[in-house]
Amino acid sequence: MSDKNLSRRGLLKAGAATGVALSLPTIFTSKAYGFTNEPGASSVTLGFNVPQTGAYADEGADELRAYQLAVEHLNGEGDGGMLNTFSSQVLDGTGILGRRVEYVTGDTQTSSDAARSSARSMIERDGAIMITGGSSSGVAVAVQALCQEAGVIFMAGLTHSNDTTGKDRKANGFRHFFNSYMSGAALAPVLANAYGTDRNAYYLTADYNWGYTTEQAIQEATEGVGWNTVNTVRTPLGAGDFSSYITPVLGSGADTLVLVHYGGDMVNSLTNAVQFGLREAQANGRDFQIVVPLFSRLMARGAGENIRGIFGSTNWHWSLQDEGSQAFTRSFGEKYGFPPSQAAHTCYVQTLLYADAVSRAGTFNPCGVVEALEGFEFDGLGNGPTLYRAEDHQCFKDVLVVRGKENPDSEYDLLEIVEVTPVDQVTYAPDHPQFSGGELGTCNPGA
Amino acid sequence: MEAIILQILNGLDKGSAYALIALGLTLIFGTLGVVNFAHGAIFMIGAFVAVTLNRVLNLSFSVIDETRTDFLGNPMQVQVPYVEHWFGTQTGAAIIDWSVPLAIIVAIPIMALIGIAMERGLIKHFYKRPHADQILVTFGLAIVLQEIIKAFYGANPIPTPAPDAFVGSFDLGQIFGFEPFAIMYPYWRLVYFAFAAVVIGAVFAFLQFTTFGMVVRAGMADRETVGILGIDIDKRFTTMFAIAAIVAGLAGVMYTPILSPNYHMGMDFLVLSFVVVVVGGMGSLGGAVAAGFLLGVLQSFASMSQVIDLIPGINQVIIYLVAIIVLLTRPRGLMGRKGVMED
Structure with missing residues (x-):
């Protein structure tokens, strides 16, 4: 590449310089008011940072639908959804603290760099007071760190890695979604019950942050x-054809395959495993089994019939019968014509939780919001009684163990809930080894 | 031993796809002198012809079933495919079940049309331009096609199953006296391998035994002289472009049950197929096929956990490593002809 052309490094430098230049006025104004992007008297802007392109674009589209619905409900439009079932009845459909809710969107492209730059642009150019969204733990960790520096609140979207509220936890960041540890703790007893306590497991693991923590969590829980554990093999992201990773499994002495894959990778690896006859095979004198620790309905659709009978865990499912879940499914279903995904649910809930915290704190100041969210106990948002733990900003609530439905009624009715694992069983100490090494630090209002 | 046989088998179906794509690439390069980066997109479009046919056959009208309710508690709307309505439930279901093989028939004219449109509409304007221009324009075209597919079909992979008769795998090992379940191989992958062999054979036979093929081969060797002899070589080259598109398209159609297609699959295969062409030797059809299978098998071996434990990361670089070694020792590739791309 010649000197005249822009190199990536050059582009980044230029971007950083522009960023610094752009952020200067914000720093001055934030000093004057006390915190970054203090909203005016009439409206407040939220930043929805979701993957609109790339491998998780479908998840991102569903997240955006949920955010739009949440904004409608906060502004008093539509049927109110979960505002009616939320245990905290502070929100009354007049926006947040009397300000009409507006929003801007960014495209994370499921890339940390792109996600950071879109979040930065929403904070600095559009004046977003809070950033939320995302469908990847890599992105969540990166954007969370950025929000901490910028002095805005980050309400994580779909992120399942332990690190988001473990070693990379930040005072300005909050996660409603469950995590790898919780999946392991919920799944292991169900698996032991269904498949016995002397299984030999073989892991195929996505080669990045989320894969590592999930592999470790499931491994420790099932060994418990x-x-x-017979073997753990890392597979490159987006490998496409997993057959060369699948074929050695049967000869390895394993009788259970754990697929720590998400999105398209999971669809492909599971399809390959089924094609190669793993589900009909016998090993160690019994039926071979497959486990997928993190399920989503959007993925289940991609995997088609292959998912039937396979165990996994999920944060939420639209078929839950509690009032909150039904209210959300109804508003979402009537607006869009199909039920919401777990990604949509967590994003909708996060927006409500943020708005509620601001209202209870009586200020948009991030430190006030952090204080209002820390140790906050609530109900009526679809997962039963839930605690936002102060020590690590992780929500603690029941976890769903699900199984691919044998005879689905429709293309949305793909998972059946096997067990609602009570919150006590998935709770861990804030300094648990799987989460150690991180410090929340102090909240940053940006002043 | 079982592991080695398994990886060879694994390599064969991946190699079949590489070989089919590389065959078209080198055909276009040999005849038109164009480096076509949109060739992977043609493979992807072929796969989506199968997806589309599956969707068309599944076009349904809804009947309200009062006995069941949907997720909002309203009476369930049950979808009945028109095909089942017209031809009876059993015949209709069978037609839908066989949608992937049926897609071959549909794909041939569609891919030919797309190939001709691409060649006449865009690529012919770039014959006399430098290779860099050709690469840029075809790469751009590939991105456009990919984004169009994504806009219509979304970003997630779309499952397109093989006919029920070919679902599952059979115990190849037991036939040869191995333990049960030692060597399991899916039926459809065998079908794919056989299909690829037939298509490759047909292309070679076409070039070898028809007058048309003879003219094309002559044109590949010396375009100018063939032109002087009064033969309209351009027209035949358009036909060759269409044939290359059909080959890649069919490779895509048949690959759908192996890998649920998404908009990006073309790019994934394209890069490797280019390596295949280079390793096989630019402009050598036999080389492309041989290198396709060779790299497919090598890639499978490199993905074995024993090999990865020995040399971490080898599974991701093996193809390029082989390419480097081949180019260092045989700069024209395994079966490269003298004078191709050397002017």
């Missing part, structure tokens, strides 16, 4: 019920 007596399982043995």
